[in-house]
Every structure is written in C-alpha cells, then in structure tokens.
Amino acid sequence: MDDHVTGFEQTSTEDLRERAVELARQRWDVRFFWRLLGLIPAAEAVAGNMDASEASVAQASGFLYEALSSENDPEVQEALRPVYIQYLEEHGTAARSGGEEPGGNRAQD
Structure with a gap:
C-alpha cells in the first residue's frame, strides 16, 4: 500500500x-x-x-x-502442549526422549 x-x-x-x-x-x-x-x-x-x-x-x-x-504454571504449559506437538510434527521431529538427535546422537547444548 x-x-x-x-x-x-x-x-x-x-x-x-x-x-x-x-x-x-x-x-x-x-x-x-x-x-x-x-x-x-x-x-x-x-x-x-x-x-x-x-x-x-x-x-x-x-x-x-x-x-x-x-513460565512456571503447569496448567498453562499443559494448555500449550498441543502447540508444541504440532510444531514438532510439522518440522519432522519424531517423539524421542533425552534430547537425542536422529541417528541416536545426543543433542548438544
């Protein structure tokens, strides 16, 4: 405009x-x-x-x-849980624990 x-x-x-x-x-x-x-x-x-x-x-x-x-309110974090999941799914990050990268490598901080 x-x-x-x-x-x-x-x-x-x-x-x-x-x-x-x-x-x-x-x-x-x-x-x-x-x-x-x-x-x-x-x-x-x-x-x-x-x-x-x-x-x-x-x-x-x-x-x-x-x-x-x-943000320390667990209820707010739970309310945002679907947003976190959707973002991870949209960007090809499979559910894994411990901060592992694809191929079993641990993510570096």
Missing part, C-alpha cells in the same frame, strides 16, 4: 512507529508485535546491517526462550 493512498505520506517513520506500537499496546495486539519480531531481522538485512540481523534473531530467540522458561 502506497503512503499517498493511506494519507501518511507527510508522517515521519518515527511517528508512524510510535503510533502503531501504541495502538497495538492498547488493543493487546500480540499478532502485530509477533509480526514485527519476525520482520526485524529481515529489515536489518535490507538496511545492510547483516551483523545486527543475526543478532536480532539471537536476541528474539533468547527473549522467547526466557519468557517460556520462566
């Missing part, structure tokens, strides 16, 4: 960002934030910041891992 169609052609990118983020906060629009989180590494790469792009992926995965590992 072009800026001239939306009426935002005179609005600074910083203002657009602030307005969009504030609106998403007010609406509790997790999908918007999730979308941004996924797009930031690509935007870094487009801007020519390849190191920052790689760092963004590492930071995002670290943030999500921390958020998930800090």
Whole structure:
C-alpha cells in the first residue's frame, strides 16, 4: 500500500512507529508485535546491517526462550502442549526422549 493512498505520506517513520506500537499496546495486539519480531531481522538485512540481523534473531530467540522458561504454571504449559506437538510434527521431529538427535546422537547444548 502506497503512503499517498493511506494519507501518511507527510508522517515521519518515527511517528508512524510510535503510533502503531501504541495502538497495538492498547488493543493487546500480540499478532502485530509477533509480526514485527519476525520482520526485524529481515529489515536489518535490507538496511545492510547483516551483523545486527543475526543478532536480532539471537536476541528474539533468547527473549522467547526466557519468557517460556520462566513460565512456571503447569496448567498453562499443559494448555500449550498441543502447540508444541504440532510444531514438532510439522518440522519432522519424531517423539524421542533425552534430547537425542536422529541417528541416536545426543543433542548438544
């Protein structure tokens, strides 16, 4: 969508960002934030910041891992169980215990 169609052609990118983020906060629009989180590494790469792009992926995965590992409510974890299973199935990871990789090799941390 072009800026001239939306009426935002005179609005600074910083203002657009602030307005969009504030609106998403007010609406509790997790999908918007999730979308941004996924797009930031690509935007870094487009801007020519390849190191920052790689760092963004590492930071995002670290943030999500921390958020998930800090969640101690077993009922919430049980409610998310189907999501974990679906993801593992979609990505070809068979059910195994002990962190073993295909072929019997133990996953390295």
